Amino acid sequence: LERATKGERATMTDRPPLDSPTSQGNSSPHSPLPARCGREKQRYDKAGVRLTAGCVVLRGDEVLMISSSKDPDKFIIPKGGWENDETVEEAAMRETLEEAGVKVSLGAMLGWFDCD
DSSP: OOOOOTTSOOOOOSOOOOOSOOOSOOOOTTOSSOOOOOSTTBOBOTTSOBOEEEOOOEETTEEOOEEOSSOTTSEEOOEEEOBTTSOHHHHHHHHHHHHHOOOOOOOOOOOOOOOO
16 A cells, blocks of 8 residues: 555555446546446435445554545545445445555454444
């Protein structure tokens, strides 16, 4: 993983390709793949809240953060919608690739969080 500053692409080398399919859509300028589009495949909880998945990408004591599309002055972990045709792990890997342009291998799941 190369350190990325705001507006630059973060890359990781020697990682296997992401196996999850994507369809045509918009994506981060950092992503080598188009983002899936539409919300018809999105997962929601019983209260109607959209479920998302993401990764905390580590390299030593560094954590990969990306600028928020809603507020470019804020930095967030790469995350996005969890779709009903994928596992939460596949969603986390796909969203990290779409949002940050980084292919990852997963470690332990950190847990379920309310991101309000």
